[in-house]
Every structure is written in structure tokens, then in C-alpha cells.
Amino acid sequence: MKIVGFDTYLVQPRWLFLRIDTDEGVTGWGEPIVEGRAETVRECVHTLMERLVGTDPSRIEDHWQHLTKGGFYRGGPVLSSAVAGIDQALWDIKGKALGVPVYDLLGGAVRDRVRVYSWIAGDTAAELAAEGLARKEAGFTAMKFTPFQATPHVPGAALVKETVGKVAALREAVGDDVDLAIDFHGRLSPAAARRVLPLLEPYLPLFVEEPVVPELSRDLRAVVESTSVPIATGERLYSRWDFRDVLPTGIAVAQPDVSHAGGISELRRIAAMAEAYGVAVAPHCPLGPISLAASLQLDFATPNFLIQEQSLGIGYHAGTELLDYLVDPSAFAFSDGHVNRSDKPGLGIEVDEQAVREASEKGHAWRNELWHHADGSFAEW
Known part of the structure; x- marks a missing residue:
């Protein structure tokens, strides 16, 4: 089998999809994206794919090594996200060619269902409470929000x-039978995090996410030691080398993103590293259907998996949902806050190529907001 071509698609609300074609008619899909920098990642994908056309798609690790280390300048979110989408597509091809789900290629399933959480939003306590109750009534047993x-x-x-x-x-x-995860979104300084975290302890959060920006990761140990609240981080760490200095700080949860941190291949290694430190894994995924499908394949095969993020109803979609790009939306049917394991080959989904092509004709130019403090100075978003 040889790779004979590929294409990329900018689709709303803020995603980039990749399709890789082979001479045997097997097609793989990936989701290489840096939110707000989709066009830049797209160009990187096209550059990297120059190396892959005409090669054997089954040599996934060999390709990963060449794509990540073959240039003198390495790393960073753009390159690692481009590699991530390609890696996802290659795993999808291999699973489809062999007629097995990707989790079987990762050693087989270690669980039959994966717990997921839902995002909620609200500017006031009353709004958060109302949306939390609505998610609980919809069957979710965990939810995440940003109160800052x-x-x-x-x-x-x-x-x-x-x-x-x-x-x-x-x-x-929502009561104590619903788990609450609190996303600080890197909006606090280390000093502010140490002030706030102890005050949250009576409400027993499942975890507090990204208390400080990744540039301040060296300060995580002081933040961790200031509280009994489990600390999670990792959505803006892009390789096992980025996690090497974070895992020993005492964090409870690692949150690599399968579309940012080198794909399925690298997340598998990050999860194994995390297990050696007694750290659970909760893959970051406020993205599209391919990224979620790839995350779930890892979740089913990862012993130290905790819970999976997903973007249904996250609030920024503006009328477009991840289910719109699937032939069979039931692939992400949630029951009691979980998604059941599927035995479908590859990533376990069938992408609606016609819907993707139509959406790509419109494309998008999504950018994140810019925030400012009351005095006009820059504020973390």
C-alpha cells in the first residue's frame, strides 16, 4: 500500500481536517489544528506531506520520527499539531486496512466505556447553576466550567x-454526585492561584485545570503544595519532553491534546510516562469529531485514563456541531455520561466527506478573543 494523495479542509467553527488517500482505496482522516492558526498549520501539513506521498502508510513510527526530527528546527504547536493530524490519519488507515479499531493496535481495550464531561458556561452563579442542572438532567455526571x-x-x-x-x-x-472540574485557563498568577485554591477545597473539585500558563510550569510544585485540590495541566504542552519537567511536580492529571501533542503515537507515550508518576490522563479535546474519535481510541487502551473532554454544546460552534460531519452521529451517543466502546475499524467513525467539502467551500478565519484589564493592559484569555 502506498500514499497517493491528500487534501485539507478548513471547516467551521474553527477546525482543520486532513484526508490521506492510498492506492488501495483506504482513506484515513486526521484533525491537525491550532485554534486561531488553522491556516498556518495547513501550510505545515502540506510541507510535511511532501515526504509521505509515495510511501507506505503502515510505517507510522518511522514517519513520526522523520516528521518530528527531520528538520533542524523542531517542536512547537504548529509543527506538533501538523504531525498530530497526519499521525491520526495513518492510524486510521492502518486500522481500516487490518479491519480492527485503533485501540486493538495499541494493545487492546482495558475498559468497555469511557466517561465524558460536558462544558457549561455562565457569567453569574445563577446562570452556572441553571446550566449545571440542565447538563445533569441530560445525563452527564461531570462538567467543567471557568468561573474567572x-x-x-x-x-x-x-x-x-x-x-x-x-x-x-x-x-x-448539582449536588455531590456530579463531579466539577474548574478551568483556570491560565488566567491566574502563581500567587493568585495559591490564594484561591484553598478556598475551593470545601467544594471538592475533581480537578483544577491549568492554574497558570505553561510558561510558568516551573512554579507548579508551589501551586500543587498549596492545596489538596488535584491539579491538571497539559493542553499547551506538545511532547513528552514538555511533560518531563511537569510530571514530577505533583500534578494529578495530565491533559495532552491528540491534535496538538504529536497525535496518537505521542499521547500513548505521554500517558505511559504519566502512569510512572501516578498521574491520570484526561485528554484535552474541545475540537471536532476526528480529534474526539482519536482521543477515545486512546482512552479505551490507556490504563490510567480518567475522563474525556468533548465539545458538544460547548458554546462557540455558532450553529455547527461535530456531529454534522459524521455519516453516523451515533458514534458519539452518550449514556449516563459515558460513551460505549465500538468495534468499528480505524478511528471508529465515518466522516461525511460531502458535508466536509461543502463546509470547506466557506471555510473560516476563527481567532480567539483578546482580553484587557480595566486599565487597558493585556489580560490572559
Whole structure:
């Protein structure tokens, strides 16, 4: 089998899809994307694919090594995300060619279903409580939210109490049988995180995500030691080498993204590294159907998996959902906050190529918001 061609598709709301074709009619799909930089990643994919056309798609590890190390300048989100999408597509091809799901190629399933969580949003405590109840009634047993707006380096009493009050209101509304994950989104300084985290302990979050930006990862140990709340991080770490210095800090949960951190191949290695430190894995995935499908394949084969993020109803889709690009949306049917294991080959989904082509004719130019403090200075988004 040889790779004979490929194509990329910019599709709303903010995604990039990749299709790789072979001379035996087997097609693989991947999702290489940096949100807000889709066009840049697309060009990188096209450059990397120059090496792959005419080669054997089954040599996944060999291709990964060449794509990531074959250039003098290495790493970073654009290159690792381009490689990630290609890697996903190659695993999809191999699974389809052999007639087995990717998790079988990773050593086989270690669980029969995967727990997922839902995002909720709200500017006030009442709004968060109402949306939390709605998600609970829809069957979700875990949800994640961001109670912070633009936060100064050292937040004052009013802002701290308002933020903690949102968490308290949500916990009271949904009860203790729903797990709450709180995303700091890197909006706090280490000092602010150490101030806020102990105040959240009575509400027993499942974890607090990205308390500080990845540039401040060396400060994570001090943040971890300031609280009993489990700390999660990793959506903006792009390789096992990025995680090497983070895992010993005492974090509880690693959150690599299968569309950012080198694909299925690299996430498998990151998960194994995390297991050696007693760290669970909860793959980051506020993205499209291919990224979610790839994440689930890993989840089914990863012993230290905790919970899976997914983007249905996340709020930024503007009328476009990930199910719109699938022939059979039931691939992501949730029951009691879980998705059941499928034995379909490859990534386990069938992409609606016609829908993808039609969406790509419109494309997108999504960019994240820019936030500012009250004095006009830049604020972390």
C-alpha cells in the first residue's frame, strides 16, 4: 500500500481536517489544528506531506520520527499539531486496512466505556447553576466550567469571593454526585492561584485545570503544595519532553491534546510516562469529531485514563456541531455520561466527506478573543 494523495479542509467553527488517500482505496482522516492558526498549520501539513506521498502508510513510527526530527528546527504547536493530524490519519488507515479499531493496535481495550464531561458556561452563579442542572438532567455526571474573567495578578477580596461563590452555587445546585472540574485557563498568577485554591477545597473539585500558563510550569510544585485540590495541566504542552519537567511536580492529571501533542503515537507515550508518576490522563479535546474519535481510541487502551473532554454544546460552534460531519452521529451517543466502546475499524467513525467539502467551500478565519484589564493592559484569555 502506498500514499497517493491528500487534501485539507478548513471547516467551521474553527477546525482543520486532513484526508490521506492510498492506492488501495483506504482513506484515513486526521484533525491537525491550532485554534486561531488553522491556516498556518495547513501550510505545515502540506510541507510535511511532501515526504509521505509515495510511501507506505503502515510505517507510522518511522514517519513520526522523520516528521518530528527531520528538520533542524523542531517542536512547537504548529509543527506538533501538523504531525498530530497526519499521525491520526495513518492510524486510521492502518486500522481500516487490518479491519480492527485503533485501540486493538495499541494493545487492546482495558475498559468497555469511557466517561465524558460536558462544558457549561455562565457569567453569574445563577446562570452556572441553571446550566449545571440542565447538563445533569441530560445525563452527564461531570462538567467543567471557568468561573474567572480577566483576573489581575493579585485579585482583591471582592473578585475572589465572587469567583468562589460561583463554585459554591454550582455545587449546591448539582449536588455531590456530579463531579466539577474548574478551568483556570491560565488566567491566574502563581500567587493568585495559591490564594484561591484553598478556598475551593470545601467544594471538592475533581480537578483544577491549568492554574497558570505553561510558561510558568516551573512554579507548579508551589501551586500543587498549596492545596489538596488535584491539579491538571497539559493542553499547551506538545511532547513528552514538555511533560518531563511537569510530571514530577505533583500534578494529578495530565491533559495532552491528540491534535496538538504529536497525535496518537505521542499521547500513548505521554500517558505511559504519566502512569510512572501516578498521574491520570484526561485528554484535552474541545475540537471536532476526528480529534474526539482519536482521543477515545486512546482512552479505551490507556490504563490510567480518567475522563474525556468533548465539545458538544460547548458554546462557540455558532450553529455547527461535530456531529454534522459524521455519516453516523451515533458514534458519539452518550449514556449516563459515558460513551460505549465500538468495534468499528480505524478511528471508529465515518466522516461525511460531502458535508466536509461543502463546509470547506466557506471555510473560516476563527481567532480567539483578546482580553484587557480595566486599565487597558493585556489580560490572559
